[in-house]
Amino acid sequence: MEISSSALRLPFLFLLVPLLLFFLLSPWNPLHNLSGGGDSAGRRTQFPPKSLTSISPPPAEPRSPPRNPLDPLTVGEIHRVRSILSSYQPFLHHFPSIQSMSLDEPDKSRVLGWKSGDPIPPRKAFVIALLDNQSHLLTIDLDSGRVETHEISSGSGYPMLTMEDVVAAVQTAVSYPELEASAAARGLSVANLSCISPSPGWFGPDEEGKRILKVLCFSKQGTPNFYMRPLEGLVMTVDVDRREVLQFSDTGKGIPIPGRANTDYRFRPGNKPPEMERINPISMEQPRGPSFTVTDGHLVKWANWEFHLKPDQRAGLVVSRVVVRDSETGAARSVMYKGFPSELFVPYMDADEGWYFKSYMDAGEFGLGATAMPLVPLNDCPRNAYYMDGIFVSADGQPFVQSNMICLFERYAGDAAWRHSELTVSSGGQELREARAKVTLVARMAASVGNYDYTFDWEFQTDGLIKITVSLSGMLMVKGTVHDNMNQVQNQDEMGPLVSENAIGVVHDHFITFHLDMDVDGPNNTFVKVNLVKEENVEGKTPRKSYLKPKRHVAKTEDDARIKLSLYDPSEFHVVNPSRRSRLGNPSGYKVVPGGNAASLLDHSDPPQLRSAFTNNQVIWVTPYNRSELWAGGLLVYQSHGDDTLDVWSQRNREIEDRDVVLWYTLGFHHVPCQEDFPVMPTVAASFQLKPVNFFERNPILTARPVFEEDLPVCRPSESASII
Amino acid sequence: MEISSSALRLPFLFLLVPLLLFFLLSPWNPLHNLSGGGDSAGRRTQFPPKSLTSISPPPAEPRSPPRNPLDPLTVGEIHRVRSILSSYQPFLHHFPSIQSMSLDEPDKSRVLGWKSGDPIPPRKAFVIALLDNQSHLLTIDLDSGRVETHEISSGSGYPMLTMEDVVAAVQTAVSYPELEASAAARGLSVANLSCISPSPGWFGPDEEGKRILKVLCFSKQGTPNFYMRPLEGLVMTVDVDRREVLQFSDTGKGIPIPGRANTDYRFRPGNKPPEMERINPISMEQPRGPSFTVTDGHLVKWANWEFHLKPDQRAGLVVSRVVVRDSETGAARSVMYKGFPSELFVPYMDADEGWYFKSYMDAGEFGLGATAMPLVPLNDCPRNAYYMDGIFVSADGQPFVQSNMICLFERYAGDAAWRHSELTVSSGGQELREARAKVTLVARMAASVGNYDYTFDWEFQTDGLIKITVSLSGMLMVKGTVHDNMNQVQNQDEMGPLVSENAIGVVHDHFITFHLDMDVDGPNNTFVKVNLVKEENVEGKTPRKSYLKPKRHVAKTEDDARIKLSLYDPSEFHVVNPSRRSRLGNPSGYKVVPGGNAASLLDHSDPPQLRSAFTNNQVIWVTPYNRSELWAGGLLVYQSHGDDTLDVWSQRNREIEDRDVVLWYTLGFHHVPCQEDFPVMPTVAASFQLKPVNFFERNPILTARPVFEEDLPVCRPSESASII
Incomplete structure (x- = not known):
């Protein structure tokens, strides 16, 4: 699959396209660097967090050998996998087209048995390749150079899309040809358009047996924010592999393209700032x-x-082997083997021809890591942040660097970790005013x-709590x-x-389902x-008529652990180790603490909901550990029919x-x-917590x-400081 | 009402007692300072935020005249009110005993008509005084020196408790006398005890016509954290005014007092720190x-x-006349006239003799401002914080200073206010990586x-959002x-x-109801x-079977606006100005965005729930503005029967x-x-937001x-810096 240079002059972009363009246009083209054996030292030059250059841990060397069984390829x-294939x-x-390539992690028991200094278990890669409209699933042993397993998928769904697919x-x-008339009807030429290629969902037999994408176009005239300028009613259905327009529909020629006024969100020194007093510089x-x-990059x-942190082309950011030290014995105690966003479901609520299909499953269709661009220092992450790159794989099987993709920083937000004030006579009139500043670590x-920006935070507190936050920003689909x-x-x-004229x-909705x-x-x-x-009290026994009592229900099977949140039927949700008791006899545990949340209300039989049936049940599911059950919407999500979801697996009860759950x-x-x-949307965030309980x-x-x-x-002010 | 000096040697403390002791024992006794006309300049000497001494706004001079109609007394x-009375x-x-004295705010219309520079409206005080078991409600005109209104309450409930009540x-x-035997049965003398006096709730006719408090005792041996060492089963019911024990009950002589091991939470330089790597200093x-x-103190x-911020003996922290500048015109636009925590309800879930009555209404019974002690710099609030004092009134009608009671600081927590990344061809291959650091203001x-610590945050964002957070820490009642x-x-x-041995x-539960x-x-x-x-779709019209549609329901009466939160019947909650339309014709509005929450499940007929019926309906009520409806549990809450709650007012529909709502x-x-x-509890927080919508x-x-x-x-490290 090749991209001709003329393709680069075509006015399209969306989703993975920006990345592609980035790679091809950039003077520090990482595809070139890495595949050609060039020097990768420049990969951090774009955004050096200046103040950290001397104190940051040394950047991981992408060519250095793996040191941990879970280290990414x-x-x-x-290169070796590509050569073997x-x-x-x-x-x-x-x-074939390499739709994904990642570490085939060793068996969990093997990883758990591994200690620092041990030789690492045999390295294997898991590849999903596309050839002749078939999805090939392969595991490759890097030492022997052998393809160990090779299966052709017989279920529904295709692998994650590549940049090349989107470009095609x-x-x-x-x-x-008909596009020209549609553009002209709106006073534009095709050269004025930016087109994007959202995934089509799946809505029945007409769409089976071929990989299709929908293409929508926008006017890019006078703004980089083309998303605000749709050619409404124009939608093309494209067969990606045959490179054929299957359906062309334009029902919106009479609908004006929204104007460009106030759509540009770029900073320009001459911009009129918002009407407000300036804020003096403030910094962590x-x-x-x-x-x-x-250590060792991860x-x-x-x-x-202590935890292992790695970028992943599909999940984005994966934390593994999360261990906390006991506050008294210093012993390392396991909390979580692996945590990551497993799928992201975004159904739009409009039944029109150009809208009904919009029901994205972004992790499995486009990849959260694949779409993660470099974080902007001082604005996305504070000055004291350390940055980590991702090493991912393009459709031709070559590696590329997703630079500054993860940041890691300590946070002090001005809050207290605990406090109490009192004056006691017992301490001789001494004031008791105790408070402890809260400092946390954020990954x-x-x-x-495409249009939306999702920020994923894993925040670790010294009191043992882990807070997971997803923040939304970026552009609306209008x-x-x-x-x-x-x-x-x-x-x-x-x-x-x-939201604006026309x-x-x-x-x-947005639903992010985490695998924990x-x-x-x-x-x-x-x-x-x-x-x-x-509990209702027996009349006369006490003046109180009612009180709450916690009742513990052990979930025996998966059905017992399908939890719907209710304000009027509240519960706590504990994961405990029944074999590990505290000195008081309480089982050691962590609880899941929900925050603000929302549930999917779509019909369970609606195709988007079938495919994202992992949101049928808001808010918790528990399954027995199964090495193959990683992706809540299924391994092959794009155009899937919902035959491989968390809901399906869990039917076995x-x-x-x-x-191991x-x-x-x-x-x-x-x-x-x-x-x-x-x-552009001001950030909206929601979170949940994993909190130690006994x-x-x-x-x-x-x-x-x-x-x-x-x-x-x-500290002193910088002499060149501006006000913000 | 006088406190003999011998009383100070008695081993009691709780709730307001610590404050009292603080005032009487401290070398900078503010009661003395202010009532005796002394210098109050020392009020900030306890915790100077050193780095700010030169840049902080000048501290408010408590003797300076009020400059704003809403400034506290x-x-x-x-002094003048006391002299008039x-x-x-x-x-x-x-x-009489002055149970509360505060500004009687001018009529809202008068305040709204006032502009900076105008003479301020006549100053009036609202006093609740107790004499011969009757609650006297008085308004006093400070200019004329006249008592303008004087009413004796005929409803249920008594005014807020004073320190003197608790001490008595x-x-x-x-x-x-019997207490000695109870102490001895547990191997203690009365001198080893710390006793506290929680409010009794109200459970029927036996408790009417007199002010009662429950007294519970703890061993203070070997720990300042006596809360962890209860004399279980011991409860005394005291008539506060007649100074008489009405009932003495001790059913727990066989229950051991929990040990003192690991109960002390004070920092001592020699303490063994928790088992963890130290954290390098980090600072905002x-x-x-x-x-x-x-300006002018408030x-x-x-x-x-722009907003008016004042300490209040009952509500704690009150924000008024909250105005945001329009981002384009610069015009000052009103958001909220007044916001504060109106009541805090804490029912315990135990029907035993020593526990059933615990159903505190802390704002109306003890006062959130009255119990707010000085914030601990660098640990409760960051280094760049500014501190504000409260000027409150003691039972003898004299003023006292609640020093460093409020802090105000700008926060940068490392997050983005908005972001978007993209590469566009339309911008000539230029990378689009825009992000804006989020800086907020926290009050x-x-x-x-007593045992519990409640931190109240009002956080203002430049995008117009206000986030209100309540954080819990302090001690459990065990x-x-x-x-x-x-x-x-x-x-x-x-x-x-x-939670520990024995x-x-x-x-x-904790419920904090905000008046907004x-x-x-x-x-x-x-x-x-x-x-x-x-919405279910018509078969055949679109491949989708369902989608969500927002339907606007205008609340005509109070009944329409009693909102119960439901994950499966979701709504947004807008407060709009129907007369103020945007250029697009949308009404100007703010929405209430709930976060994690919990509902009271007690019987509506249960006495605690009757008295706190403002939690019958979780999560929103809307009432027409009524000058007298400020306190969700009623003006006189202590021992009230629930005849003056938000639920009662709202019955009128x-x-x-x-x-004006x-x-x-x-x-x-x-x-x-x-x-x-x-x-001591690691901090737990929950919040909600007021967010601009059109x-x-x-x-x-x-x-x-x-x-x-x-x-x-x-910045450079301090030479004396320790690791934390």
């Missing part, structure tokens, strides 16, 4: 440098935490999946309309929210629902008590857009030291 | 100083925000209501038990969670419930469309304690400037 290993008999005549679809569409400062270390150690990445004022509209509920912000392989003090855990039940938590958002979301013998930070004035840095 | 005004005929022979109750109880630095100003201006106070291990317990659900952490007098672009507002309804939001927590909460014409921070390296301070 290195550049050398990727090139001489693999079935691919000799036609090298757009290229096919923009060459389609840590002049002695960060307190964490990153092993993070900070305060009482962050941001995926720009729908063109003839209206430029709500007073022209009779039934306003029918239209949807007008632009409706279409209502949609909890191993609390070891793999064998039990899920306990601690239900808060109202397997036993889950006192075994995986907890799945879904974070949801309903988004009814408003004017403030135009032309895991420690007592408050693990009871004896933490407070901060004193003399500890803090000595 | 000054020291001089408090001293010569007021009904009080000539017996000066404990003093009475500890002098009670702003060497050019804060960007906000505090008027805060920052970025695009904070912390109330230590219940003594014969068990020191769960393996001794047959029915574990019956006992409750064992100590059960009793399950309880929204004035979005003016007083007349409408509450709109935007319900997200599932008044019209609320297009009028008040929105009430309840933030709830269920707390099932665990070992980690012992002996208030601005577009994203108001679209043109905000990013942060550049050269803006940031130049």
Whole structure:
């Protein structure tokens, strides 16, 4: 699969296209660097966090050998896999498109048995390749150079899309003759258009047996923010592999393209700033440098935490072997084997021809890591951040660098980790004013999946709590309309929210389902629902008529652990280790603490909901550990029919008590857009927590030291400082 | 009412007692300072935020005259009120106990008509005084020196308790002869005890016609954290005014007092720190100083925000006249007239004699401001914080200073206010990587209501969002038990969670109901419930079977606006100004965005729930503005019967469309304690947001400037820095 240079002059872009262009246009083309054996030292030159150059842990060397069984494939290993596949008999005549290539992690028992210094287990790669419309699943042993397993998928669904797929679809569409008339009807030429290629969902037999993408076009005239300027009603259905437009529909020639005024979000020194007083520079400062270390590129150690952190082309950011040190014994205790966002489902709420299919599954269709561009220092992450690159694989099997894709930083946000004030006579009139400043460690990445930006944070607290936050920003998908004022509209509920002249912000949801392989003090855990039940008191026994009592329900099977959140039937959700008791006899545990959330209300039989049936049940599922059950929407998600989802696996209602279990938590958002979301959305965030519950013998930070004035840095304003 | 000096040697303390002791023992006794006309300049000497001494706004001078109609009573005004009351005929022979004294705010219309520079409206005080078991409600005109209104309350309930009330109750109880035997039965003398005096709730006629407090005792041997060492089963009921023990009950002589091991939470340099790597100093630095100003002691201006901030003895922290500047026109636009925590309800879930009554209403019973002790610099608030004092009133009508009670600081937590990444061909291959660092302004106070610490944050964002957070820390109320291990317990659900040897952490809830007098672009507002309804599609019209559609329901009356949160029947909650339309014709509005929450499940007929019926309906109520409806549990809450609650007012089902309305939001927590909460709880927080929705014409921070390296301070480690 080749991209001709003329293709680069075509006015298309979306999703992975920007990345592609980036690679091809950039003077420090990493594809070239790595495949050609060039020097990769320049990979960090784009955004040096200046103040950290001397104190940061040394950057990982992408060519250095793996040191940990979970380390992602290195550049050398990727080259080796490609070389093995090139001489693999079935691919000799036609090298397939590499839709994904990643480490085939060793068996969990093998990883758990491994200790630093041990030789690492045999390295294997898992490849999903596409050839002749068939998905080939291969495992390759890097040492022997052999293809160990090779299976052709017989289920529904195709592998993750590549940049090349997206480019092909757009290229096919923009060459389609009828497009010119559609552009002209709106006073434009094809050269004025930017076209994008969202995934089509799956809506029945017509769409089976071929890989299709929908192509939508926008006017890029006068703005980089083409998303705000749709050619409404224009939608092309493209066969990606045959490079053929299957359907061309344009029902919106009478709908004006929304204007470009106020759509540009780029900073220009001459921009008129918002009407407000300027804010003096403020910064998180840590002049002695960060307190964490990153060993061998991936092993993070900070305060009482240790975990393996790696970029992943599909999941984005994966934390593994999360271990916390016991506050008293210092022993390393397991909390979680693996955690990552398993799927992201984004259904739009509009039944029109150009909209009904919009029901993205971004992780499995486009890849959260694949769409994660470099974080912007000082604005995406603070000054004291350390950056980590991803080493990913393009469709031709070559490695490339996703630079500055993850940032890692310590956070002090001005809050207290605990506090109490009192004056006691028992201490001789001494004031008791105790408070402890809260400092945390944040691991962050941001995926720009086309219009939307998703920031994923894993935040570790010294009290043992892990907070997982997803923040949304970026652009709305807007729908063109003839209206430029709500007073022209009779039934306003029918239209949807007008966010700018001729632009409706279409209502949609976001659901992010996390795979959380909890191993609390070891793999064998039990899920306990601690239900808060109202007890009615016997008349006369007490003046109170009612109170709440926690009742523990051990989940024996998967059905017992399908949790729907309810404000009026509240529970706590514990993952405990029944074999590990505290000195008081309580089982060691972690609980899942939901925050603000939203549930999918779509029909369970609606095709998008079938495919994303992992959101049928909001908010928790628990399954027995199964090496192959990683992706809540299935391994092959693109155009899947929903035959390989968490909901399907879980129908077996397997036993889950006192075994190795995986907890799945879904974070949801309903988004009814408003004017403030135009032309770029202020960040909206939601989170949930994993919190120790009888895991420690007592408050693990009871004896933490407070901060004193003399500890803090000595700072002066920068002479060149501007006000912000 | 006088406190003899011998009382100070008695071993009691709780709730307001610590404050009292503080005032009387401290060398900088503010009661003395202010009542005796002494110098108050020393009030900030305890915790100088050193780096800020030169850049902080000048501290408010408590003797300076009020400059704003909403400014709290000054020291001089408090003296004047006391002097007026001293010569007021009904009080000539017996000066009453002043249970509360605060500014009687001018009528809202008068305040709204006032502009800076105008003479301030006549100053009035509202006093609640107790004399001969009657609650006297008085308004006093400070200019004329006249008592303008004087009413004796005929409803249920007593005014807020004073320190003197609490001291009297404990003093009475500890002098009670039988206590000695109870102490001795546990190997203690009365001198070893610390006793506290929680409020009794209200449970029927036996408790009417007199002010009662419950007194509970703890061993203070070997620990300042006596809360962890209860004399279980011992409870005394005291008539506060007659200083008489009405009932003495001790059913727990066989229950051991939990040990003192690991209960002390004080920092001592020799303490063994937790087992973890030390964290290098980290600080929020702003060497050019804060960007906000505090004018005339209370008027805060920052970025695009302006609001009046004042300490209040009952509500704690009150924000008023919250105004945001339009991002484009610069016009000052009203968001909220007044916001504060109106009541805090904490029911415990145990029916035993010593526990059933625990159903605190901390704001109306003890006062959130009255129990707010000085914040601890660098640990409760960051280095760049500015501190504000409260000027409150003691039972004898004299003013006192609640020093460093509020902190105000700008926060940069390392997050982005918005972001988007893209590469566009339309910009000539230029990378598009835009992100804007988020800086906010936080106003904070912390109330230590006996064992529990509540931190209240009002956080203002430049995008127009206000986030209100309540954080819980401090001590559990624990219940003594014969068990020191769960393996001794047959029915574990019956006992409750064992958090340390012989100590059960009793399950309880916290509900904080906020009074939010929204004035979005003016007083007349409408509450709109935007319900997200599932629409089923007509078969064949589209491949989709279902989608969500927002349906707007205008609330005509109070009944329409009683909102119960539901994950499966979701809505947005808008307060809009129907007369103020955007250029697109959308009404200007703010929405309430709930976060994690919990609902009260107690019987509506249960006495605690009757009294806190404002939590019958979780999560929103809307009422028409009524000057007298400030306190969700009633004006006189202590021992009230629930005849003056938000639920009662709202029964009238008044019209609320297009009028001045008040929105009430309840933030709830269920707390099932665990070992980690012992002996002091790691902070738990929940929040909700007020978010602009079609208030601005577009994203108001679209043109905000990013942060550049050269803006940031130049810092070096302090030479004396320790690791934390």
